[in-house]
Amino acid sequence: MHSMLKTVLLALVASVVLLMAVLHSWPTRAYSTIDVRQRPGSGVERLLEERLPDPDPSAISIPYRVKENIAGLLARNSCVCEGERPGVNLPFAKLLFPRVSAHPLHTAFQPSQLDEMKRRRAKEYQGFQMRSQTPADLLIVAEANSPLQYPTQGVEVRPLKTTLIPGLGLKDLLRDVYTLNFSASLGTFNVAAEVEGVKVRGDGEMHMMLSSFLLPNLNRQPNSSPTQTHCSIPALLIQLETEGHQALFTIKIRHGVTPKLYNTGPEGEKEYNISALVTIATKTFLRYNKLQDLIDSIRLYYPTVTIVIADDSENPRVVSGPYIEHYIMPFGKGWFAGRNLAVSQVTTKYMLWVDDDFIFTANTKLEKLVDVLEKTTLDLVGGAVREATGYTSTYRQTISIEAGEEDGDCLHMRRGFHHIIQGFPNCVVTDGVINFFLARTDKFFIDGLGSLHVGSCDDVIVNHATKIKLPWGQSESDKAYAKFRYPLASSDATRTKNGLLYFKNRFQCLTHN
Template identity: 65%
Template sequence: MRSLRKKVLMVMVTVGVVAALIRSWTPKPYGAVDVRSKPDTKIEKLLEERLHLSQHTYNDVPYRLKESVAGLLARNGCVCEGESGGINLPYSHLLFPRVSAQDLHTAFKDSELEEVKRRRAQEYQGFQKRSQTAADVLIVAAANSPLQYPTQGVEVRPLKTILIPGLALRQKTRELYLVNLTATLGTFDIAAMVDNVSVRGDGETHMTLSSRLLASLNRQLQFVTYTNTLFHPNTVDTVQFETDGHQSVFTVKVRHGVTPKLYNPGPRGEYNVSALVTVATKTFLRYDKLQDLIDSIRQFYPTITIVIADDNEHPKPVNGPNIEHYIMPFGKGWFAGRNLAVSQVTTKYVLWVDDDFIFTANTKLEKLVDVLESTTLDLVGGAVREVTGYTASYRHTMSLEQGGDEGDCLHIRRGFHHAIKGFPNCVIADGVINFFLARTDKVQQVGFDPRLARVAHLEFFIDGLGTLHVGSCDDVVVSHASKIKLPWGQSESDKAYAKFRYPGPAQTKNSLLFFKNRFQCLTHN
């Protein structure tokens, strides 16, 4: 009788889960360099004054809000609210998922929360100093200004020289035309001299040009150069450009050119998947399933390289051609294993799979390669077919809502943004299933936080938000080995795996979201 009740209960749970799945988806010698990259105080004050004036010019003109647009504007604060109510039935949370909200500060004890907040605020200030430059300061060019200057796109290599494009003066007739240029991280000079133009301060951080002839002055301005004199591999100089009664500013980016990281795809023709793709996986206590995965891969891609990260306490050999097996400290964890595996990939793309996946005739990696080769996507997920017959693509969108001093809010929802033209089975999303093909350098750039030991996945996409361009295609399918095992049918290996795989409350995850990502709240459905 007890055995019958267990079977009935298992059937009910299985039906509930299946139903839920169906609903889802140089220079001058400088003793020290200030690397804070903050604008000069005078420039900052000038910009603030200009912005202040532009915001209070037409206060007497009435206006009406267009709520449908105004409601889309960012606010200095975010709301962390979940959905309440709904149907209160067994398994209703699976059948009718509602938006939940988590206050992430609860990952800490009350006695330590204020100290954690203080340290987080201090670290955030340091992050802002490292990541923000003068290019982030709002610069508004006044309308009808006689000064013509570049507002965007001026760039110089560290300690090199460029012509400043676009400088000119558009002014009515007067006895003398004069302009001033002032910089902080470099000097001005002229590449050619024009008659009837006086130039003072060439080779200095401040230069004045004047002439009684406007055409001559403008011709001379075409030969003005900027030389970076303070080495910094990635910063911005803010240049002041002035004439009588008018001031403007523009930025000059100082940075090295981006070094490309290119991969040789081999001869042209059909995609050589083995030359373009490496399969990466992480295994723990499941050598039988790992072997099934390898066998299935070899059936369709006999020469593709497989990289395995293994943190078993008693590792077993995994042999075979084009297999790289890396042993880790025992129980090091899920994301640590991902980092190790991906760090050893030398091909253009890396395919991530779980160790209990099985390749089938529908696991056409060429389709995923075609998507990445033909689009600007960095990563594209496939789909996973469960033993129940249901195929999941596990697509999510993410939205970061700016908050105040307490931190920001992250909102995760099931779904996608839009379809991809030319690929009818593919869409754009922010997070995808645990079966994806990605540009190796982009995955290495984002990385996997090794503190997430056993339970993690979307955290990689959270760290990659704003860096990774993600897609999902549901016509490339990998099968998932059955996870359904009755308690009396579990082996000691199964029980040990469950113990590590499902460790309990995700306090570590929430504490990382709170401190590392500076979130106050996470909402998801």
């Protein structure tokens, strides 16, 4: 009996302790529910459309002439990929007389699969648009001679935090009573200070109205009225209104950008410390003899630079030595997977990508590429590759995406560049470069279009091991490599690549020269 009573008392004590622990940890803050799926709805879009100025009726009778060469540059949202007719089949014709070829990408799928693939792609694209479009993407036209004063850009707030909106006010308007109405798409307005002579309605709500008989007092109040975000969407739409006038502007919502800084050693050195700044990365497959030639050539000029090797050979060999990191991958994973693995292991400020059959020479001056990235806003700069024949290529390309309809967009790639970089006469701004480039490690071409700033310099040259081999002079590894490296147009690898362009990037076709 005594032991049973003791057990009951212990159970009661344990229950009380557990209850107190639960109550102590129970959240005391009241959390609101926010629909993060919300995007600028038809109401906001309709409001913005209504505010677009109507064409002046008197302008209809004014004659004008369309400049076809300029009008033709405007987006039509109905792109078509068209290639040029093939020319005479002569040696080096593609090199000397490049022609545009067009490749429809839907052929990566069987005809029986295509309708289902289109439906799935359309569904994914709709979801992508909902996630990526924000109020900052909406067209907003400022009214002429509006008495409303407001910030057009430069206001930021952290997610779920509060900020003051500078510059709000009402100017040059004579009225008996002055009013300002505020509305926020996903946020609230709060009064941090009460200004004498100003009435406030809607404090702490998504809609707030200020009114006063005195204009100076009214203009003092908005600067004491911060807004608080209730969601972590990229932008907040603010509507400001007074009698007869409206204005809309956006506030950017984002966390503070965390800097990525690299310790590159003491200052005062005349030349760049390449070993502290650069890691060389490559992906190898079967060609260990060429890989060793690459390593040996690097060590002639940069003996202490770290070399990261991603290897997806079927029977990998040991590759070791000072400042060498060798990572084994599953067989045949491919170039992109190898690049991602190699880049993930880089800890220096810059990463130099090379193919495993390149040869460093006295012209492979990494200091020049580092100098370009250190002194410009470029994220990536390519060099040049010299073949055994003496021909040197930079593979500079401009890449453009032409809007299409439901079939998808058109991807156009052309040889060339945009402009020369001031201070670096051998360097240009372009979109695509050859597989010999130096990049900022924290940056990583179609997926990077629009975000990566790319350059190319033709005075930093790496040699390419000769590809000219007679059939009877090829080793078994050369033959095996060629089978993977140069797949037929009808191969699974080619269909997979085209299928990704079609579905992942929503392209209907590709043109290039």
